[in-house]
Structure formats: structure tokens, C-alpha cells
Amino acid sequence: VHSKLPKVGLTIFSKMSQLANEHNAINLSQGFPDFSCHPKLIELVHQYMLKGSNQYAPMTGVMSLRERIAEKTEMLYTAKYNPETEITITAGATQAIYTAIAAMINEGDEVLIFTPAYDCYEPAVELNGGRSVFVQLNGPEYKIDWDHVKKLINQRTKMVIINTPHNPTGTIFSMQDMQKLEKLLSGTDIIVLSDEVYEHILFDGYEHQSVARFPKLADRSFIVSSFGKTYHTTGWKVGYCLAPKELMVEFRKAHQYTVFSVNTPFQYALADFMNEAEQYLTLGQFYQEKRDFFLEAIKGSRFKFHPAAGTYFQSLSFADISDEKDTDFAIRLTNDFGVASIPISVFYNINHDEKMLRFCFAKSKDTLARAAEILNRI
Ligand code: PMP
């Protein structure tokens, strides 16, 4: 078979989770909570299933859920999105990202991607005939050199993909970053795809700089988020996309032929839950406690770190411990010591060896304490 994605194999998330299971290791690799979602959410899904909400949802998503999203977006970011024409419910953020790229990217179009980058952007660009152009963020702060970005923009540039809070580094965009992006794109037709799945997980008093806060940017942007991250339900695969009407028309053309619609009872349950509990307002604090607990517990270890500003991932440097490649060290840490993580080099398009591993701290205190105890011995 002629592969359209010859470089792509099984994702690192599946690989490391498999390895963790095989070796009975504590799994801090793939990002998902090891605790349950709110019981009320499960009850609501159950109720809607019993009530008979088990057939196709509208192609664009259940209206009450789109309305709650519109209200939340206006409350938090003072941006108005019309639930009828500018909000679509998707099968997780992954599908929203794929669909936005499929709807917009033509053969030969260039897409700017900041690396390290979450793994689903590049294959989506490639499958649609586009070309990924990578801009490297440099540790330990992983800030963007906007002058460098400017040099990479040309007639073929069709899209810029941003992700804040950022997976895997935990860095966040500042207001100045957003203003620079806005200035850079003004007078061009370049579209922004803004992956904001960790929009509610910021620490130390930082505010999320959603594209929605910047009207001139929002006018050219797809904003993607995920209920998986916000309500501890990564397995439900429900997310959404916001975009101005003209962009959303194109998005929906692709959406209706990729999934058509997303599972119905979960959408109703999420809509009711959003109405009743604004749990997302305290999510930053909830995860900050976990980050702080984990970092406090490993502060005597030989791992070095800059505390993550957002997301539920913490990068740890093992430069003082080993010279191994991060992939080798991650495997050894799983097999021999019993803690699974993700080597940061997999998020780069080039050979990269920063001696850094990503650990997911969306875990119970007990799990984090057990992992820390092992990391302290290394
Ligand atoms: N973007 C980023 C940055 C992510 O970390 C994830 C989840 N790992 C996704 C998108 C995908 O979200 P979902 O599970 O809702 O498809």
C-alpha cells in the first residue's frame, strides 16, 4: 500500500500507556485523570438515555449545549458567538482540529506550527496536501520569537496553529503574544487555528488569553476546546469549535461528512451540567494543588523543573541523572522503576534531545505520592 503518512506509526500516547500496563507502572504518560468525573454528570447521561435521547443529534450539535457554550464564552472572554451559526459540537478537540484543517487547507498551502507541538496537527496538514512549517520554541521558557515567525510568513501561508496553555511544555501565551500575532496577521488572509483545550487550567493567577478576547484575531480564527479536559471525561470525546459564520459554513461542510454528529445523551448531560455547576471556574485551582503537591514531593530529587503555568503536564529535566536519549530513559523509567512518562523529543519534527520528560499530574494524591517516591530514588 502506498502510505499517505509514511512517517507515522502508533502514537507515543498509546505506546507509553501500553508499556505502563505491561510493566504495571504508574502511568503519568498519556494525559487523562485517574479520578472520576462529577457523579451528577453520569446521572444526567443515564437519565437522558432512559428518556430516549439515543438517536442522532443535530449535525451541528444539541442546541442547549451550544447555548451554554455561547454564554460561557461571552462571560469569560466577552465574545459573542451565535450558537446557531458559529458553534459546532465535535467528537473531541481532535476531530475539530482535523475538520478545520481539512476544510481550509489546499494542496501546497503552508501551515505554521510551533514545536514542540501536540501530535495531531502535522498529520492532518499532510493528509490534506498542506506543508507544515515549524517554528521552534526554545526552553526553558518556550517563548515565541515573533520576528522569526514574521520571516516565515509568505504568500503560501494559509494557517497558523497556536496552542495555549501549551501541551507539552505547560507554557502560556501572554497578552503581548496575542497582540503580536494580531499585528502580524493584519492585512493577510491567514487563518488561525487556536487549540485551547486547557483554557480553564492556568496557575498562579494567570488569565487565559483566548483568541476570543481579540476581535480582529477572532474574526479569522477557529477556536477549539474539549469537555474531556474540563470535566475529567477524556473518554467521552466531546469537544467543540467556535468560528465566525463564514468560516463555520466551510467547517460544517467537512464536519457533516466526517462524523455528521456527535453522541446525543452526553451532549444533553453536559449542557445541563454547565447550567448547574460552573466547575470550570475552579479547575485552575484544583490542578494547581496537584502541580504543587507533585513538585513539593519531588523537590529533593535530581530532576529539575520550571513549574508549568498551565495544562496538567509538568516537564522534568533528567540532565543531571543520565546522558541517555529521552526515549530510552522514558522506557527504562517505565520498565525498571515503574513510572511512565512521555519523552519530549516526540513533539518535535527534528532530532531533539533536551533530556526532558513530560509527566501528567491529573492524578490522585496517592498516585502522585507513589510516583514521587520512586522519582526521588533515581
Ligand atoms: N489538543 C491538545 C493540546 C491536547 O492535549 C489534546 C488531548 N490530549 C487534544 C487536543 C485532543 O482533545 P480530545 O481528547 O478532546 O480530542
Ligand code: GLN
Ligand atoms: N492529549 C493527551 C496527551 O497529550 C493524549 C491524547 C491521546 O492519547 N491521543 O497526553
